[in-house]
Amino acid sequence: MTPDDLPSRWSGMDRKALAIGEFTLRQQRKRLSTWVVLLVGMAAMGVLTMFYIDAMTRDYEAIDNDGDSYDWDLDGYPNGQERLYGTDVFDPFDHPGILDPSVQPDDRSVWINEDDFDWDALEEGSFGYDDNGDCLERNATASQKDANQNGVPCDILIQLDPYSLGESYEIISDGNVDEDPDDEAYALEAIHRSFVLAIGKLGVVFLIGIFVPLFMATGLIRNEMVSGTMHFMIAKPIARGEVFLYRMLGFYALAWVYLTVLIALLALVAGFVGPGEGLYRFDDLGVWFSVWLASIMAVTVYGMLFCSLGVMWKHGMVLALPFAAWELGMVLTTLGAPETSILRFSVIGWAMNVVDAGAAIAWSDTPLIIQMGLWGGGGGSLEGAEALNLFWSTPGLGLGALGTIVMSLFVLLFQAAACWLLGSVLFKSKEIE
């Protein structure tokens, strides 16, 4: 035998990769379990989307957040109108009608949602505008109109909370400024963003990202070893590490396309159904893109890991489950404490960083929206604010949004490569019966 007879280990690598990748894809296609897993994933996301569509198409009751649409003295004039003209809200004989010139009573609805938020940033300074004049034109002294004592009458003062460690803001209003926002507009926007973040982070990146590889990648090598069909594949001039990698590529071809289709469908539905002036919410695409990136990376790392666990032990699923439980704990941690350093020891912590940073770029006004909603005009939080506050996290790397994405993707790639190396070494040292 001359050296020319022996094919180089590197020649024809792409042919082998294509052959095994294609074989793996076709094999998955022939399995009922593949379709069950993928369809269950689709169905679960579909059900969540139904709830979302219901939330978007429901009517939100316009709430009188400041209570000025009531008419306590039953003189026909809402309290807000009486306060504006300086008449007594408790005296039925003192109302704007007796003024000269006489003022006709407002319909009660005029004093509901009458003063929407007029803020454009969450930073220290003076914000807000008294839309209906019930502060500015009110019959009151200048000092009464500047309750927060910043020298600007009828505004909202935002300042850093002196008692909080992080960047937490305190909102101090002069009263009757931005006090009765449009509940429906706020709820739709906040619930829409909450949904995109929740289904993106928990649904697609975590649940789909972990369960699809759990059911489809754990057995990629193991099942072939157990059934004996691996003999056909490894009795060839191909290194086992290559077999491992190419099998994974076949799985990825399926999983990546699946995720792309799933996310595209979600983005399509949420973009058209969500609130907004245009026909489609193009602003959300940045968030969906980061969800796509994060989920692709999550299945990549989980796939390599679970496949390696399958090689390590024929009951690899048993090893994968405690890990999945750990990841669940970590995903909940990212919601509450995204800066916790323990998240560095997870896969999902890094994947969540990608989504959080992507959302921070695409929806940079979200912290403001959350604060507005939680403040709610001073009368308690608005519907949707708590949910948005829960699902929104500021990534805790301190690298800025783009830096966080780059760093997280790098770490995830490193994790995938390490898992591949582990799997290859395990597989290479495995005796196959």
Add this chain to the structure above:
Amino acid sequence: MMPDITQQGLPSTQAAAVTAPVVYFNGVSKSYGRIHALSDITIGLSGGVTGILGMNGAGKSTLFKLLMGKLRPSAGEVKIFGMDPWKNPTPYAHVGFVPEHEKMHDWMTALDFVSTFARLHGMTRSEAETEAKRVLNFVGLGDVMNKEIGRFSKGMRQRTKIAHALVNDPKLIVLDEPLQGCDPLARTTIMNVIRELGKLGRTVLVSSHILSEIERITEQIIILHQGKLVALGNLHAIRERLDEIPHTIRIVGEDARALAKDILTHPAVFGVSFPNDTELLIQTYHFGKMHSELPRLIVENNHKVSIIDNPDDDLESLLHYLAGGTSS
């Protein structure tokens, strides 16, 4: 770039490859905990068909798995074309392996199966398809190659596996129990294929636990028993040694006693017995001679005989003799 298998920084493997036997086991043992599947096997083979005989559990499959780099020897060295198969898959470019496992990718057609795995030899899609068609025709599956393997009979499945192993035109073909469970027609086809490969100058290793099967394929045999190599060489030479050992021939005919009277006169016979009226057992020291003369004895004396066979001419008895026992 070639992997440097000599590990001496030499640029090529030429020196090792030219002189090395195709298959080389040197003092190879394999044990699983306390169980010794193979002990101290030393074999070197190049060219021709070699039958590996052994009972179930004798170590045949272990031997093949060591050869195919699926198991790592506990002691000794295994070489295939001069290379260690556990460390290096390169030699498999010239090897075809037919595993004993029954499980196959049932959802594929035979052509799909053979061509897909041919691509792992680095063939392009069209090369693989051409080669796959060639080998499927060679094993006689040309007309059913577009049917799913799941719908194949056992014999057709075995032939598909053989075709898959031949697709790279290998210099060494290893077949683990290729005849097991096959119908007589498939058996004949497979045996012809194996003999054909031997004539083409390939090194063929074929295992079986049935002596008569191997006998029809090749004369060169290796007998394994309880993980040890008990015999190696020409089957006829081994058989001649057996002629010195008492052997039993069973004849079923109309009148066993009349038959016995005539046969007892033959000098090679030293004893007869009658399990029942129609059955006769002959004890002989000259098994080969007895067999060649029996037909004449029967015809000359006008006996009516329905069966002649050798109840102890199976592997079990052979192993028994080789291990130093006597006919049971």
